[in-house]
Amino acid sequence: SQQGEEDPQALSIQEGENATMNCSYKTSINNLQWYRQNSGRGLVHLILIRSNEREKHSGRLRVTLDTSKKSSSLLITASRAADTASYFCATAVNTGFQKLVFGTGTRLLVSP
Amino acid sequence: DTGVSQNPRHKITKRGQNVTFRCDPISEHNRLYWYRQTLGQGPEFLTYFQNEAQLEKSRLLSDRFSAERPKGSFSTLEIQRTEQGDSAMYLCASSFGRPDSYNEQFFGPGTRLTVL
Numbered sequence: 001s002q003q004g005e006e007d008p009q010a011l012s013i014q015e016g017e018n019a020t021m022n023c024s025y026k027t028s029i030n031n032l033q034w035y036r037q038n039s040g041r042g043l044v045h046l047i048l049i050r051s052n053e054r055e056k057h058s059g060r061l062r063v064t065l066d067t068s069k070k071s072s073s074l075l076i077t078a079s080r081a082a083d084t085a086s087y088f089c090a091t092a093v094n095t096g097f098q099k100l101v102f103g104t105g106t107r108l109l110v111s112p
Numbered sequence: 113d114t115g116v117s118q119n120p121r122h123k124i125t126k127r128g129q130n131v132t133f134r135c136d137p138i139s140e141h142n143r144l145y146w147y148r149q150t151l152g153q154g155p156e157f158l159t160y161f162q163n164e165a166q167l168e169k170s171r172l173l174s175d176r177f178s179a180e181r182p183k184g185s186f187s188t189l190e191i192q193r194t195e196q197g198d199s200a201m202y203l204c205a206s207s208f209g210r211p212d213s214y215n216e217q218f219f220g221p222g223t224r225l226t227v228l
Contacts, residue, residue: 035219043155043203043219088154098207098215099145099168102154 006089006106014111019076021106023089024069030092032065033100034074038085046074046087079110114138116220118204124226125194132190133223137206144187145217146179147203148172155203161187162209194227201225 007022025032034046049056049065049072056063062075076083086107090100117136125131137144142163147155158177159169163184173179176194181187191198201222207215 042221043205045216045218048216090154098143098217099157099160100147100155100217101157102147104152105154 006087006103008106009104010107010109012109012111013079015079015081017079017110019079019083019108019110021074021087021108023072023074023103025072025089025091025101025103026070027091027093029067032063032072033090033092034061034063034072035088035090035102036085037088037105043088076108079108081110081112084108084110116204116206116218118202118220118223120223121221122224122226124228126228127194127196129194130190130192131194131225132188133202133204133225135187135189135204135206135220137186137204138208138218139185141206141208141218142184143207143209143215144181145205145207146187146189147205149201149203149222150199158189158202191225194225196227199225199227 031048031050033048035043037043047058047061047063049063060077065072086105088102088105090102092098119134144161146158148158149155157170158173159179161181164181176192179189201224203222204220205217207217209215
């Protein structure tokens with residue numbers, strides 16, 4: 001079963017704009033990760049944030065985590081057409097064995 | 113290319129037939145995972161191997177499904193007596209497992225199964 005949901009389910013923006021996606025989950029976690037999926041490259045790991053972290057940056061990506069609300073957000077700044085893809089959050093409850101529980105995904109369309 | 117590879121990339125079969133998929137993980141990775149993804153949904157965990165040992169199986173993995181990793185390297189996922197509900201993308205991932213830290217999973221391109 002899915003851990004939670006992403007919001008919105010679909011997002012359409014213009015190049016240069018920022019895109020924000022939200023993820024909610026149900027159980028306590030060790031870490032939360034964001035993945036991108038497109039038909040050309042499959043699932044690609046973007047960023048990981050641990051349960052004791054509140055914010056993390058990687059290039060044009062900014063991830064926040066609020067464990068009290070069991071939610072996370074992914075911000076993509078200055079979006080490009082190449083960012084068009086589906087984005088999934090995935091949670092892991094353990095440190096060692098990483099059984100990932102994915103959300104339902106946000107489909108992002110960035111138009112030139 | 114040293115990434116995770118999966119074969120075949122596409123499989124079309126008739127209901128009732130058996131199918132087998134193969135996953136070749138990144139060579140030094142000791143952990144291997146299978147996930148299933150249906151249209152419009154995120155991947156769902158099926159099973160996990162540490163070396164050749166299958167350590168966890170999801171209840172999604174019915175008796176018709178079997179997975180092996182005989183020598184701790186490549187893995188196969190077999191579905192017997194396929195049903196239309198088995199139609200999905202089957203994803204394989206691998207990681208180098210250290211028990212006390214997070215190990216990033218690297219995903220293969222998937223095998224898309226269509227059961228007619």
